[in-house]
Each structure stands twice: as structure tokens, then as C-alpha cells.
Amino acid sequence: MSVGDFIRNSQVWKSIFRHPAPRDRRNRVVVMLTNVFLHLHPVSIRKSGIALSYTWCMGGITFFLFLVETVTGVLLMFYYRPTLEHAYNDILALRDVATLGVLREIHRWGAHAMVITIWLHMYRVFLTGSYKPPREFNWGVGVILLVLTLLLSFTGYLLPWDQLAIWAITVGSNMARATPFLGHEGPGSTFLKIGDTPLIHNGSDARFLLLAGRSVGGDTLLRFYVLHCVAIPLAVGLLIAVHFWRVRKDGGISGPL
Amino acid sequence: MWTSITEWESLQTGLAYFYLLCVLLNLGFAFYYFKVEKNLAAAGFWTVVSLAYGALAAGYFAHLGWALPVNIKNGIDYLMGPVIYSLGSVVAFCIVLYWRKFFTNPHVAWGMLNLSILAFGFSVTDKNFFDIVRKPDNVPIPLLIYSVGFFTWLALRRSVLNDQRMARGEAPLEKLEDEKVLVWPDLVYTELLAMIICTIILVAWGLLLKAPLENPATSAKAPNPSKAPWYFLGLQEMLVYYDPWMAGVVLPTMIIVGLIAIPYIDYNKQGNGYYTFSQRPFAIITYLVGFIILWVTLIVLGTVLRGPNWNFFGPFSYWDPHKVDPLNNINVSDIFWLHWFGKSVKGMHWFIRELPGIILVLIYLLVLPPLLAKTIMRSMFIRMGFIRFFVLVTLLQFMACLPIKMLLRWTINLKYIVYLPEFFFNI
Ligand code: HEM
Numbered sequence: 001m002s003v004g005d006f007i008r009n010s011q012v013w014k015s016i017f018r019h020p021a022p023r024d025r026r027n028r029v030v031v032m033l034t035n036v037f038l039h040l041h042p043v044s045i046r047k048s049g050i051a052l053s054y055t056w057c058m059g060g061i062t063f064f065l066f067l068v069e070t071v072t073g074v075l076l077m078f079y080y081r082p083t084l085e086h087a088y089n090d091i092l093a094l095r096d097v098a099t100l101g102v103l104r105e106i107h108r109w110g111a112h113a114m115v116i117t118i119w120l121h122m123y124r125v126f127l128t129g130s131y132k133p134p135r136e137f138n139w140g141v142g143v144i145l146l147v148l149t150l151l152l153s154f155t156g157y158l159l160p161w162d163q164l165a166i167w168a169i170t171v172g173s174n175m176a177r178a179t180p181f182l183g184h185e186g187p188g189s190t191f192l193k194i195g196d197t198p199l200i201h202n203g204s205d206a207r208f209l210l211l212a213g214r215s216v217g218g219d220t221l222l223r224f225y226v227l228h229c230v231a232i233p234l235a236v237g238l239l240i241a242v243h244f245w246r247v248r249k250d251g252g253i254s255g256p257l
Numbered sequence: 258m259w260t261s262i263t264e265w266e267s268l269q270t271g272l273a274y275f276y277l278l279c280v281l282l283n284l285g286f287a288f289y290y291f292k293v294e295k296n297l298a299a300a301g302f303w304t305v306v307s308l309a310y311g312a313l314a315a316g317y318f319a320h321l322g323w324a325l326p327v328n329i330k331n332g333i334d335y336l337m338g339p340v341i342y343s344l345g346s347v348v349a350f351c352i353v354l355y356w357r358k359f360f361t362n363p364h365v366a367w368g369m370l371n372l373s374i375l376a377f378g379f380s381v382t383d384k385n386f387f388d389i390v391r392k393p394d395n396v397p398i399p400l401l402i403y404s405v406g407f408f409t410w411l412a413l414r415r416s417v418l419n420d421q422r423m424a425r426g427e428a429p430l431e432k433l434e435d436e437k438v439l440v441w442p443d444l445v446y447t448e449l450l451a452m453i454i455c456t457i458i459l460v461a462w463g464l465l466l467k468a469p470l471e472n473p474a475t476s477a478k479a480p481n482p483s484k485a486p487w488y489f490l491g492l493q494e495m496l497v498y499y500d501p502w503m504a505g506v507v508l509p510t511m512i513i514v515g516l517i518a519i520p521y522i523d524y525n526k527q528g529n530g531y532y533t534f535s536q537r538p539f540a541i542i543t544y545l546v547g548f549i550i551l552w553v554t555l556i557v558l559g560t561v562l563r564g565p566n567w568n569f570f571g572p573f574s575y576w577d578p579h580k581v582d583p584l585n586n587i588n589v590s591d592i593f594w595l596h597w598f599g600k601s602v603k604g605m606h607w608f609i610r611e612l613p614g615i616i617l618v619l620i621y622l623l624v625l626p627p628l629l630a631k632t633i634m635r636s637m638f639i640r641m642g643f644i645r646f647f648v649l650v651t652l653l654q655f656m657a658c659l660p661i662k663m664l665l666r667w668t669i670n671l672k673y674i675v676y677l678p679e680f681f682f683n684i
Contacts, residue, residue, distance in 0.1 A: 022441050022442075025439070028439050028441045028442070029439070031441055032440055032441055038440075038441070038445065041440045041444060041445075042440060043439065043440060044437040044438060044439050044440060045437065045438060045440050045443075045444060046434070046435060046436070046437055046438075047434035047435070047436055047437070047438050047443075048431040048432070048433075048434035048435065050438075050443060050444045050447065051431075051434060052447070053411065053415065054431060056408060056411075057447070057451050060448060060451060061451060061455060064451070064452055064455055065455070068455075068456075068459065088473045088474065091470055092470065095467065095468070095470055102460075102463045102464060104468055105462070105463030105464070105466070105467065105468045106459050106460065106462075106463040108468040109396075109459060109462045109463055109466070109468070110459055112394075112396070112397040112400075112487075113397075113400075113459070115397070115488050116397060116400060116401055116404060119405075119548075120404060120405070120408055123405075123408060123412075123548065124408065124412065126519075126541075126544050127412045127416075127532060127541065127544075128529075128530060128531060128532055129527075129528040129529040129530065129531075129533075129537065129540075130529070130530065131519060131520040131523075132520060132523065132526070132528075132529040133520070133529075135520070136520035136521060139517070139519065139520050140517045140520075143513060143516045143517045146516075147513060150488060150489075153486060153488065154486060154489070157486050160470055161473065161474045162469075162470050162471040162472060162473060162474055163471040163472050163473070163474055163475070163480055164394070164469060164470075164471045164480075165474060166474040166476070167479055167480055167483040168483070168484065168485050168486055170479075170483065171483050171484070171485050171493065172485050172486075172489060174501065174505075175492075175501045175504070175505025175506060176505075176506075177501070178500065178501035178502035178505060178506060178681065179502065179506050180502055180506065180507070183502070183506075185501075185502075185681050186502050186506070186681055187502055187677075187680050187681045187682035188680065188682075189681070190680060190681075215476060216476070254529060254530035255431055255432075255435070255530040255531070256428065256429050256431050256432045256435075256529075256530045256531045257529070257530070
């Protein structure tokens with residue numbers, strides 16, 4: 001008996017993989033049904049739906065990049081401290097001295113790439129008309145995913161706490177100050193007052209909510225950190241689950257009738 | 258100008274490797290036509306092109322110092338402005354879409370790719386352009402341009418082929434692969450391969466290019482220009498034409514709402530699950546205008562052509578922080594009261610003052626949609642029904658906000674249609 005056979009016949013192996021290797025039709029079906037990760041897929045699929053020239057593989061790559069960002073992000077969290085005192089120096093150390101500091105590069109370039117691939121995924125879904133019935137709802141889920149992905153990138157941009165970071169966030173969040181009714185320089189905000197006391201001022205408006213202060217500061221850093229590392233990824237993970245579920249329930253990847 | 262000689266020398270070496278890569282690309286393309294398509298003329302032609310790249314590579318290896326001539330650079334800088342840039346991209350867009358059969362021909366598309374590579378290669382010989390391109394956070398921009406270009410070509414090409422097939426009464430190409438296959442191995446192996454390739458690319462990219470880290474943050478000194486992350490530069494560009502409440506809040510919200518609404522307003526049942534252009538031209542043109550013209554080209558503009566104080570700079574010009582663009586913008590109220598009636602708007606009640614602009618906006622929002630329903634969009638209105646039609650037209654109107662304001666700014670220097678600083682309400 002060869003070593004390979006010995007391993008494959010051992011109790012340990014069989015407790016993990018409950019069926020022989022997927023070499024024949026039966027076991028190729030069983031493997032898809034018994035493995036929780038593979039079970040995201042159907043067992044069989046229309047050939048046109050997996051053609052690279054059709055899907056461009058962009059949804060899958062976007063998902064893979066999300067996983068890469070999660071793994072590298074968790075590793076970076078062991079190192080990085082979101083405080084005014086430490087944030088910049090931690091990134092500096094990642095660049096110059098930390099072993100595996102390259103994780104920061106991978107995390108950053110992966111984030112850029114994910115923005116591009118999600119646009120391309122959406123582009124192909126549109127151009128193949130795949131948002132049409134019965135997939136209308138999943139397109140909507142996708143749009144929310146798009147917004148959350150951009151917000152993930154945006155909140156992450158602040159964390160290195162360098163000039164690039166705070167000024168990009170300052171430019172971006174200045175818009176919130178002009179939110180109609182809810183920003184202190186937004187149209188209509190002057191109408192919201194009790195007696196002579198304005199309700200919306202620079203210490204209570206939408207921008208203040210976003211920044212946790214009147215300008216980008218230490219509290220902003222904490223807020224963006226929590227959004228970036230916990231809140232938004234959880235929401236994205238949840239919506240991706242819905243998205244994949246619906247891809248299958250809506251009849252799998254689209255194709256001509 | 259190149260102040261550091263070593264930088265210029267090492268750029269030349271870099272370009273040499275870049276052109277060597279182009280030699281390989283074109284040889285591969287030629288080989289495909291030789292081996293698979295048995296098209297000797299095409300194979301020969303692309304071999305000659307790759308030889309030309311070889312000569313370029315040799316020249317750069319020898320550090321002959323080939324650079325884009327100053328006259329050409331000055332000419333481009335002189336011509337380039339927001340107007341030429343925007344109108345140029347619209348015209349190019351229309352030409353490509355109209356003659357899509359010609360432009361999606363693989364040889365034509367490959368030729369255009371080569372031209373763009375040459376344009377890029379010669380552009381980076383300019384120090385100012387090079388400084389923009391080599392910013393690490395700008396690397397996604399060429400990636401964006403080339404991937405969007407490639408996939409636009411791919412989708413249009415498949416659409417053209419499908420449209421031809423369907424005109425002959427045949428089924429679209431996707432229909433030919435209608436049979437079911439098992440996910441293991443057909444899909445999982447593709448996925449595994451894709452994951453491996455992505456990992457390799459990401460790790461290589463991470464090792465080759467350092468992520469940017471500038472000086473520690475200080476609220477004392479803002480960098481000039483202060484740019485948003487590249488994927489938001491389209492929004493930042495809108496700030497030139499609209500106040501933050503429009504450019505930063507209302508229009509982005511309308512983009513999101515509009516995207517979600519697409520499946521519910523598109524009543525066209527055709528073109529579900531395959532590439533086609535002629536079965537749904539309206540939907541596709543609208544989306545392409547939104548994505549290519551109003552999003553991607555604005556991002557490129559914001560990255561390459563906007564410098565200090567958000568002034569416009571030609572691709573090869575020096576970002577002079579002291580450049581002043583004279584602004585003599587006027588409002589609709591000035592045009593109406595001052596130019597037409599010779600009355601000063603000072604001291605006028607805001608409602609009277611802004612009435613002309615308010616009326617214009619109301620006409621645009623309230624009168625135009627029913628007018629369209631009665632005239633050129635009549636057949637759409639009948640087929641879509643009341644609610645769908647008005648949602649569609651409203652969304653299109655918001656999409657048109659930016660081009661309209663651009664045109665008004667360029668032609669009559671218009672700043673605001675409605676100017677109510679009293680309520681932060683400027684349109
Ligand atoms: C985190 C972001 C996203 C992930 C991970 C993701 C992933 C996927 C995957 C893996 C598929 C299977 C087919 C394919 O790969 O093309 C898919 C299908 C689909 N996606 Fe996404 N997607 C995301 C965002 C979006 C966005 C932004 C949209 C559109 C606004 C969208 C709309 C759809 C639709 C309608 C389908 C069904 C397409 C069909 O049946 O052909 N998704 N998605």
C-alpha cells in the first residue's frame with residue numbers, strides 16, 4: 001500500500017472528506033454537496049455562464065480581493081494602533097522595519113484593485129442585461145455593495161495619518177457640511193431652529209457625526225478605524241452572502257433563454 | 258525639464274524594458290495569426306511592428322535620449338483645456354460607438370492599443386507628466402484606463418458578432434454553450450487558477466512598489482492641490498461646476514438611487530443574458546455615457562490635468578502654484594437684470610432677484626418631462642407608463658445637470674442659475 005493510499009484510508013482523512021476523491025461523476029457531485037465552501041456553487045452549471053469571455057471572472061475576483069483584504073487587514077490590526085500618538089509611526093515602522101511590512105502594500109494595492117474590479121463586474125452585469133428580471137433585486141444588493149466598498153476604501157485612506165490621508169478625508173468630508181437640512185452650510189439648515197437657537201451648527205451637523213469633531217482629529221481616526229475594520233466589513237460580508245444566495249436562487253448566472 | 262540626469266537615464270532603461278515587452282506582445286499577436294488563423298499578411302504586419310518596437314528598445318538601451326519634441330508638447334498643452342478634453346472624449350466616444358464594427362475588428366483594436374502605448378511611452382519622457390504617473394496612488398489610473406478599454410472592446414466585439422448572428426436569424430454565441438457541465442472540475446479549477454494569478458500579481462506589485470507615506474499629518478498646512486482619493490475625483494471635478502450640496506450630496510445620491518432603479522425602469526425584455534447592442538441601444542448608450550464619459554474620463558482629468566488650486570494644466574506643463582485663471586463668472590440674475598434691463602441687483606429682494614433663475618429651474622424640472630412625453634419620447638411614455646417614465650426622465654435630467662452646467666460655463670461664463678447665499682442654496 002502506498003503512503004497516499006494509507007493516508008486516504010486512515011480514519012482521520014475519512015472523517016474530514018467523507019467520500020472518495022472527486023474523480024468520477026458521482027463523487028464530483030458529492031464533493032460539491034458535502035463541503036460548505038464549495039456548496040456556495042451549484043453542482044452543475046451552464047457552460048456559457050463560466051466562460052471567461054462572458055463573466056470576465058470579475059465578481060469572483062472582487063470576492064477574492066475582499067478575502068485578501070480581510071486576511072491582510074486582520075494581520076495589520078495586530079500591529080497598528082489608531083491613535084494620534086502611534087498611527088503614523090506604526091505605518092512608518094511597517095514600511096521600514098517590520099517583518100512582513102509588505103502586508104501593508106498588498107492591503108493597499110488590493111483595495112485599489114477591488115475598486116476597479118467591482119466597477120468592471122458591474123459593467124459586465126449591465127452589458128449582458130443580467131439585471132433584468134428575475135435579477136433586479138440582486139442588482140440592488142450589488143449597488144449597496146459598491147457603495148460600501150467605496151466607503152471601505154475611503155475610511156481606510158485616513159488610517160496612515162499622513163498629509164495625504166487627512167487632507168483627502170478633509171476634502172471628502174467637507175461635502176457633508178453642505179448636506180441639505182443636515183449640514184450647517186447646507187440649504188434649508190437655517191430653517192431648523194427652536195426659537196432663535198439653531199439646531200444645526202458645526203457641532204451638531206452631518207459632518208460632525210462623520211468626523212466626531214469639528215475637524216479631522218483623533219476621534220475621527222478612532223471612528224474611521226472602527227468603521228473600516230469592523231462595521232463596514234461585517235455589513236459587506238453579510239451582503240455578499242445575500243448576493244451569492246440570490247445569484248443561485250435567481251437561476252444561476254444569466255444566459256440566453 | 259529633467260533636473261536629475263540619473264533619473265532621466267534610469268527612465269530610459271525602464272522604457273527600453275517597456276518596449277521590449279511590447280515586442281513580445283506584438284510577436285505573440287503575430288504568432289497567433291500565423292499559427293491559428295493562418296493569416297500570413299497579418300502575421301507579417303505585426304512582426305514588422307514588433308521590430309519597430311525592438312528598434313525603440315535598442316535606442317533606449319543605448320540612452321539616445323529620445324524624447325517628445327518640445328514643440329509637440331507645447332502644442333498639446335496649448336490646445337488642451339477642459340473644453341477640448343471633454344468635447345474630444347465625447348466625439349471619440351460617438352465615433353467608436355457608431356463605427357463599432359470597424360473599431361472592434363481585432364486588428365484595428367490592436368492598432369489602437371499600440372498607438373496608445375506609444376503615446377504613453379513618449380509622454381513619460383516629459384518630466385512633468387512622469388511625476389504625475391509615478392505617484393504610487395496614481396498607478397490604478399493606467400490600470401483603470403486599460404482594463405476599461407479592454408473590456409469595452411470585448412463586450413462591443415461580442416455584441417457586434419451577436420447582432421450579426423441574430424440579424425441572420427441565428428442564436429447569440431452564448432446559446433452555443435447551453436449544455437450543463439459539472440462545477441467540479443470545470444469551475445473550481447478556473448477559480449483556483451484565478452486566485453493563484455491574483456495572488457502572484459498582488460505580491461509582485463507589493464514588492465515592487467512601496468505604498469505612499471507622506472509627512473505626518475498636520476492641520477496647519479494643506480497640500481496644494483488637495484485631492485480626494487482617485488475613485489472620487491469625478492465628484493471633486495463636479496465641485497468646479499456645482500456647490501458642495503449638489504456635487505457632494507445630491508448628485509451622488511441620485512447616482513446611487515438611479516443605479517438601483519435601472520432594473521425597474523428598463524422595460525425592454527430583450528438582451529437578457531447575452532451581449533448585444535442593437536437590441537437595447539438606449540440602455541447601453543446611457544450607461545456608457547454615465548460610466549465612460551461622466552465617471553472614468555473625469556477621473557483621468559482630475560488625476561492628470563488638475564493641479565494646484567484645482568487649476569487646469571496641460572499634461573506636460575509645470576504645476577505652477579501661482580497660476581491665476583481669471584474668473585469673470587456671472588449669474589443668471591446678473592444677465593437678466595443687469596444686462597437686459599440695466600438694473601443693479603444690489604438691494605433687490607432675493608425672490609425678485611432670483612426669480613428668472615428659479616423659473617428656469619422649474620421649467621427644466623416640471624415642464625420638460627411632460628413635454629418630452631408628448632413629443633420625442635412619446636412612444637417610450639406609452640410603453641413605460643406614467644411612473645416609470647417620470648422616474649426615468651428625472652434621473653436623466655440629473656445626469657444631464659453636469660454637462661449642461663459645463664456648457665453654460667464654457668459658453669457664457671455662467672456661475673449660478675439660482676444664487677441664494679442667504680440659504681446656501683446655489684444651483
Ligand atoms: C463586493 C462586491 C461584489 C461581489 C463580491 C460580487 C460577486 C459576484 C459573483 C461571484 C457573481 C457570480 C457571477 C460573476 O462572477 O459575474 C455575481 C453576480 C452578480 N452580481 Fe455581483 N458582486 C459584487 C458587487 C456587485 C455589484 C456592484 C453589482 C451591480 C450593481 C452586482 C450585481 C450582480 C448581479 C446582478 C449578478 C448576477 C449576474 C448574472 O446572473 O449573470 N454585484 N456577483
